[in-house]
Amino acid sequence: MSIETDIKQTTPFKTPYHRVMVNLIYTSNWIADNQTRILKPFGLTLQQYNVLRILRGQHPNPVKVSDITERMLDKMSNASRLVDKLVLKRLVLRTECPSDRRAVDVVITEQGLALLKRIDAHLTEWDESQRCKLTEDEAVLLSDLLDRMRS
């Protein structure tokens, strides 16, 4: 369905550039909504899930809170409080970094890894179900266009 139909736009967009901006935000929200719905039964927000993924990417090495912030999709202020939540759920461990006592090392626990594994099955299923809509070449092309947009 075209973006105009989706948002019940009555007047046409001024330019294809404006159309693509609106379409991007709409599509991004659509993806985030889908993923949030999948994560909800597991008691994780999208952001908490992203933090866990970052930690798994470095496992078994620790990641500093500042590094987590840098790598989050939305550069946000609060990796600290997100890690708090994950510590409460015993999905990560927080320890003082030995080489720099300002910094805090965060590591994903076995429990965290196990949860991610269960969730990945569901998210992958959704990914697969979407996959047929674009060919692999089109997915590559789309990513390249996005990269150039931000360049």
Place this chain on the structure above:
Amino acid sequence: MSIETDIKQTTPFKTPYHRVMVNLIYTSNWIADNQTRILKPFGLTLQQYNVLRILRGQHPNPVKVSDITERMLDKMSNASRLVDKLVLKRLVLRTECPSDRRAVDVVITEQGLALLKRIDAHLTEWDESQRCKLTEDEAVLLSDLLDRMRS
């Protein structure tokens, strides 16, 4: 810059499909951040701005709160409270819908239209500055790929 560099991704994405999902959310956040920064001096949030645009699109006809909700880019629960804020700033008027007393008609004021006009100049300037990054054909292609992704 490629999405991998932007988010300091160390391990490659599993598939081009996964890459495009991450890239989409990242790019959408990038656009929203830019627009939010432009709107801030005018005391509007991105959502409030979007509501005003929807109202301008129908001006001088009123739009019901439920219609606003339907047309918002992120289908959110709170058009009601957003309209509250805009009423306080005298940018919109809220009146009971004569034909259905459950519904509430919202209309943008002259003051609202004037503010939008001032803001549009700035946002258009940003749009223009970004425009050279994609040709018009590429913008059309990008929108089409996004539409198909959601199809």
Place this chain on the structure above:
DNA sequence: TTGTATTTAATGTTGTTACATTAAATGTAA
């Protein structure tokens, strides 16, 4: 070493969002 700037994480505050609930108006079927 000392003083100053910088980095890092945590916290305080304010506003926003997500979700559930409420209350009023309307639609509908018996």
Place this chain on the structure above:
DNA sequence: TTACATTTAATGTAACAACATTAAATACAA
């Protein structure tokens, strides 16, 4: 009409985000 379901907006709430500030540790230059 009456009873019941549905629609609509508003509100209560808890969690979250944005932004500024704080406090501690470190870097660095004089």
